[in-house]
Amino acid sequence: DAGVIQSPRHEVTEMGQEVTLRCKPISGHNSLFWYRQTMMRGLELLIYFNNNVPIDDSGMPEDRFSAKMPNASFSTLKIQPSEPRDSAVYFCASTLESTGGVAAFFGQGTRLTVV
Amino acid sequence: EDQVTQSPEALRLQEGESSSLNCSYTVSGLRGLFWYRQDPGKGPEFLFTLYSAGEEKEKERLKATLTKKESFLHITAPKPEDSATYLCAVQAVTGNQFYFGTGTSLTVIP
16 A cells, blocks of 8 residues: 655745645545654644544644645645745655554655745 | 653664663653654654553564653664664644654664
8 A cells, every 4th residue: 555645755946936735645544644844843743634624723834834635635735925934844644543542654755945 | 731852862872782762751641652763855654652651562673662751762782774863752632643752863883
């Protein structure tokens, strides 16, 4: 079974441009997470979906960031307008939510550079 | 507030020199504690899940243990291929979010 698939792997864009990151979770998983990773702050949770519904978006930095999950097999994270401080690696992860606690599985990430 | 602190930030070991990585956590009811390995340029790779104090899990040269306040990742006779960043995460019973520590960067020197 394919793991979590993210695209693109690398994105270089100019300040002020719109950026869209894409994620396909593992088939059958019902929870999806977007994380941002930087050297200074490590892995930060941006937003979490359960059954395609946003449950917790308290980690979204500001209104320039938005995320959607139109169906169980696809999610996007959009930044508009982008700024240099948004440069980071963005990860998508998915899991099957369970009362017992099941690990999240990560994609390979999108390295975003805003110049 | 749920919190995870990992130490040390970085660790250099000679090949064969055993050591332990620490993950201290504060969570309002633990649903699970998770260890991941991350190689440069890749996403975190799942290693272990621990659910309750006293539990242990092993995989090759790695053994993870859990108490009510912390978890240890013991590395026995490490090899250069064990060099990576090791991340710890917790999940609380009150939510499904995973909260990560900032990781320990392990370098094993031949």
